[in-house]
Amino acid sequence: MPARRRTATRKTAARKKWVYLFSGGKAEGDASMRALLGGKGAGLAEMTNAGLPVPPGFTITTEACNAYFAANKQLPRGLWEQVERGIATIEKAAGKKLGDTKNPLLVSVRSGAAMSMPGMMDTVLNLGLNDETREGLERLTNNPRFAWDAYRRFISMFGRIVLGIPGEAFEHALEANKRKSRAATDADLRPDALRQLVAEYKEIVKRETKKDFPTEPRAQLRLAIEAVFQSWFGRRAVDYRNQFKIRHDLGTAVSVVTMVFGNMGNDSGTGVAFTRDPNTGTKELYGEYLVNAQGEDVVAGIRTPSKIAQLKSEMPKVYEQLEKIAKRLEKHYRDAQDLEFTIERGKLYMLQTRSAKRTARAAVKIATDMVGEGLITKDEAIRRVDPAQVEQLLLPRFDDKEVEKARGEGRYLAKGLNASPGAATGRAVFDADRAVELKGAKQLVVLVRPETSPDDFHGMVAATGILTARGGSTSHAAVVARGLGLPCVSGCAALDIDLGKREMRVNGKVVKEGEPISIDGTTGEVFAGELPTILPNFKGEKELSELLSWADKRRTLGVWVNADTPEECRLARELGAEGVGLARTEHMFRQAERLPIVQDMIMADDTEGRKKALAKLLPFQQGDFVEMYTAMDGLSVVIRLIDPPLHEFLREYADLDVEIAVDKALGKDGAQIEKKEKIWKRLEQIQEDNPMLGLRGCRLLLVYPEILEMQIRAILGAAIDAAEQGVRAKPEIMMPLVGTMGELDRLHEQVVQVAETVFKERGRRVPYKFGTMIEIPRACLISDEIATKAEFFSFGTNDLTQTILGISRDDAQKSFLTQYVEKKIIPNDPFQVLDREGVGEMMRISIQKGRTTRPDLKIGICGEHGGDPSSIEFCHQVGLTYVSPSTYRVPVARLAAAQAALAGAAERDR
Ligand code: PEP
Numbered sequence: 001m002p003a004r005r006r007t008a009t010r011k012t013a014a015r016k017k018w019v020y021l022f023s024g025g026k027a028e029g030d031a032s033m034r035a036l037l038g039g040k041g042a043g044l045a046e047m048t049n050a051g052l053p054v055p056p057g058f059t060i061t062t063e064a065c066n067a068y069f070a071a072n073k074q075l076p077r078g079l080w081e082q083v084e085r086g087i088a089t090i091e092k093a094a095g096k097k098l099g100d101t102k103n104p105l106l107v108s109v110r111s112g113a114a115m116s117m118p119g120m121m122d123t124v125l126n127l128g129l130n131d132e133t134r135e136g137l138e139r140l141t142n143n144p145r146f147a148w149d150a151y152r153r154f155i156s157m158f159g160r161i162v163l164g165i166p167g168e169a170f171e172h173a174l175e176a177n178k179r180k181s182r183a184a185t186d187a188d189l190r191p192d193a194l195r196q197l198v199a200e201y202k203e204i205v206k207r208e209t210k211k212d213f214p215t216e217p218r219a220q221l222r223l224a225i226e227a228v229f230q231s232w233f234g235r236r237a238v239d240y241r242n243q244f245k246i247r248h249d250l251g252t253a254v255s256v257v258t259m260v261f262g263n264m265g266n267d268s269g270t271g272v273a274f275t276r277d278p279n280t281g282t283k284e285l286y287g288e289y290l291v292n293a294q295g296e297d298v299v300a301g302i303r304t305p306s307k308i309a310q311l312k313s314e315m316p317k318v319y320e321q322l323e324k325i326a327k328r329l330e331k332h333y334r335d336a337q338d339l340e341f342t343i344e345r346g347k348l349y350m351l352q353t354r355s356a357k358r359t360a361r362a363a364v365k366i367a368t369d370m371v372g373e374g375l376i377t378k379d380e381a382i383r384r385v386d387p388a389q390v391e392q393l394l395l396p397r398f399d400d401k402e403v404e405k406a407r408g409e410g411r412y413l414a415k416g417l418n419a420s421p422g423a424a425t426g427r428a429v430f431d432a433d434r435a436v437e438l439k440g441a442k443q444l445v446v447l448v449r450p451e452t453s454p455d456d457f458h459g460m461v462a463a464t465g466i467l468t469a470r471g472g473s474t475s476h477a478a479v480v481a482r483g484l485g486l487p488c489v490s491g492c493a494a495l496d497i498d499l500g501k502r503e504m505r506v507n508g509k510v511v512k513e514g515e516p517i518s519i520d521g522t523t524g525e526v527f528a529g530e531l532p533t534i535l536p537n538f539k540g541e542k543e544l545s546e547l548l549s550w551a552d553k554r555r556t557l558g559v560w561v562n563a564d565t566p567e568e569c570r571l572a573r574e575l576g577a578e579g580v581g582l583a584r585t586e587h588m589f590r591q592a593e594r595l596p597i598v599q600d601m602i603m604a605d606d607t608e609g610r611k612k613a614l615a616k617l618l619p620f621q622q623g624d625f626v627e628m629y630t631a632m633d634g635l636s637v638v639i640r641l642i643d644p645p646l647h648e649f650l651r652e653y654a655d656l657d658v659e660i661a662v663d664k665a666l667g668k669d670g671a672q673i674e675k676k677e678k679i680w681k682r683l684e685q686i687q688e689d690n691p692m693l694g695l696r697g698c699r700l701l702l703v704y705p706e707i708l709e710m711q712i713r714a715i716l717g718a719a720i721d722a723a724e725q726g727v728r729a730k731p732e733i734m735m736p737l738v739g740t741m742g743e744l745d746r747l748h749e750q751v752v753q754v755a756e757t758v759f760k761e762r763g764r765r766v767p768y769k770f771g772t773m774i775e776i777p778r779a780c781l782i783s784d785e786i787a788t789k790a791e792f793f794s795f796g797t798n799d800l801t802q803t804i805l806g807i808s809r810d811d812a813q814k815s816f817l818t819q820y821v822e823k824k825i826i827p828n829d830p831f832q833v834l835d836r837e838g839v840g841e842m843m844r845i846s847i848q849k850g851r852t853t854r855p856d857l858k859i860g861i862c863g864e865h866g867g868d869p870s871s872i873e874f875c876h877q878v879g880l881t882y883v884s885p886s887t888y889r890v891p892v893a894r895l896a897a898a899q900a901a902l903a904g905a906a907e908r909d910r
């Protein structure tokens with residue numbers, strides 16, 4: 001950079017506002033400044049402006065954090081001067097001074113990004129303490145225990161977070177000290193013991209860093225601010241952002257806040273409160289607090305806290321004030337809030353407010369209740385609920401009968417807190433890395449820990465459920481599990497976990513690593529062994545039905561379903577499906593009584609032999625179709641003809657060569673061996689190197705037209721059967737894997753021919769449609785021609801993604817795709833989230849061309865993307881007629897489609 005410009009940039013940096021004050025009922029920021037001040041900083045500013053009791057402080061902006069990293073970890077120019085001014089302001093407001101031995105000001109240095117990332121970054125409390133200020137604090141409070149306790153907490157926290165000393169070093173010293181002084185809990189440590197501990201902690205710092213503990217408060221502050229900045233790129237924060245797809249360039253703000261103490265005796269305390277129950281959504285103050293403790297004790301789950309209702313009798317005035325503040329904040333933010341508070345000698349202080357994380361059930365209930373209370377509109381309610389959360393509401397739960405049976409068999413182990421709902425069964429694993437390992441080996445795991453910390457995050461993501469021995473329903477485990485939609489049982493005190501031996505003892509039983517356990521996050525119960533799960537009753541979800549009925553009024557995209565059986569059709573219709581967008585007929589071939597017939601067909605030596613086998617299959621398919629039409633009475637049922645390569649129906653014979661060799665060695669029956677050899681030979685004949693690009697889809701139908709004939713007979717024969725029973729059958733026949741007009745023309749000809757024959761034979765005609773999947777890039781490019789024959793299109797984005805990206809889904813997901821996503825070579829797994837630039841662009845071309853020929857062309861999507869909210873948004877934008885997800889994603893799609901419509905309308909209004 002030329003020197004002049006560099007100087008100019010420096011000057012701009014020096015003039016730039018890096019620090020925003022909040023003090024004395026007035027703040028420089030407000031709630032709208034989340035991006036700059038982080039959620040915490042914006043919340044503190046807003047609460048200050050609203051006249052709530054917030055200790056004075058200031059927030060350093062996220063821009064400062066980004067500037068710090070841009071300048072190779074140097075504080076930007078002008079920042080420190082602004083921090084000094086900030087300190088001077090809060091010193092004045094608090095009537096205390098940083099480093100003053102008589103009346104010391106202590107501060108907390110807190111992280112806070114724009115997006116809530118609970119516990120993922122670092123915070124330092126009690127900053128400003130050294131030997132002299134500690135003495136001052138003791139004199140001031142007349143409470144030596146408190147002053148020593150604050151000091152030892154500060155050294156260990158600062159040591160761990162700022163100086164990078166492993167936490168165990170301090171924990172071991174604390175445990176040894178407790179044993180020596182016969183203290184059962186931290187709270188039982190007497191001043192002398194704490195003084196001794198402080199000396200030991202200082203030794204640890206010296207040993208680990210080769211330097212004395214920094215005693216100058218301003219130096220402490222500078223180091224702490226830098227450490228909080230750096231925690232933005234700490235492993236757990238990076239993992240968390242990857243998981244929740246949060247950008248890495250947002251940076252964290254740092255709030256420096258006057259310390260208030262919840263550990264000044266029994267008239268003090270600290271806690272977390274939710275304005276509504278985050279599990280159920282019930283409108284009542286929910287939360288926990290600890291008397292004589294600091295905030296870290298609640299979040300870390302080291303002591304099990306009391307329920308907030310108890311505060312009503314313990315400190316009635318404080319409770320009343322808290323309830324009032326909670327109501328006010330909820331009204332102000334028009335959303336349920338998660339509050340952090342501290343009570344210092346009977347006086348309540350608010351330290352944080354943020355939108356409360358909640359379960360799917362709570363999200364839906366709060367949104368619909370708030371519409372009823374006139375707090376938000378129906379459109380806002382639709383926007384408030386994450387479509388992915390809706391899937392959670394349809395989570396499996398344990399079958400009551402099986403639970404009773406398990407009890408009878410003595411498999412009930414214990415009960416903890418029902419911290420996050422849903423049922424999970426898996427192998428017990430006692431550390432996060434092992435959970436990741438087993439997940440990699442395709443095992444279901446339940447992560448069991450004494451308590452979780454942010455360092456366990458990667459293991460939590462890999463688990464199907466989480467079980468902890470300690471911690472309440474606002475502990476780290478509970479909060480994170482709810483965010484991830486994982487079942488969690490916390491505070492299960494009966495567990496005695498031995499991490500060294502990788503086992504737990506519970507009520508006289510031992511569960512070792514790898515043994516199955518089952519946890520119920522809805523009841524808090526824990527069982528040994530596996531418990532079968534059942535799916536919940538959608539009809540019972542009244543609030544969800546109401547929310548979705550509002551969503552239906554807003555969306556323009558249809559929501560159909562991928563369903564292959566009559567049962568699935570019935571369920572899907574209950575869930576709101578408006579048609580079947582894909583029935584994969586080959587799934588009907590896999591059922592027990594049918595597979596041998598299909599295999600006979602494959603084994604047949606000639607057309608006649610194949611026709612014989614197909615004639616046996618026909619009644620099965622026809623029967624299925626009648627039931628499906630009946631379930632979908634009056635709605636379209638898109639039936640796709642056979643798609644997979646034939647060898648997929650001979651999977652059970654994959655090791656037949658070995659079997660034959662063994663049979664021969666054992667001298668088994670010759671006729672049997674001969675039969676097996678015939679199958680093996682056929683298998684070898686039809687084996688392909690790239691079966692996904694081989695003889696499958698419409699290619700199979702063109703090579704073996706008798707298969708097409710049987711399927712068309714079944715589809716239309718069933719439609720006539722159904723019509724005779726008064727059912728309004730609407731079959732739509734769909735061809736897979738079409739890439740050329742040569743294929744489509746012939747297929748169309750054959751379909752018409754068979755249809756006419758069937759109609760003649762039955763003496764009755766039924767309406768049907770002829771269409772095609774668009775899942776080969778070439779089909780996108782000639783969609784104008786395709787639309788001359790096809791009356792509808794359906795994007796098969798599974799194959800379209802494979803063929804456009806040249807990535808085999810089955811192989812890639814096993815090998816490089818996960819790494820690609822982790823290393824950010826590509827932003828998402830393209831088989832889950834539609835690749836808009838590549839696949840999406842091809843879709844646009846196809847839609848545009850197809851509708852040039854046929855303006856009213858009906859176009860859907862039936863690849864997995866049809867159930868993914870972000871892909872659904874894209875489908876709305878490009879003007880698809882409908883999306884067709886798998887059954888349980890139908891409600892997800894209804895909500896996501898409405899959100900896409902609302903977002904589109906908002907965009908147009910802008
Ligand atoms: C597709 O390719 O998107 C599709 C729906 O077909 P299948 O997954 O059965 O290949």
Ligand code: MG
Pocket residue numbers: 736775796798799
């Ligand atoms: Mg396909």
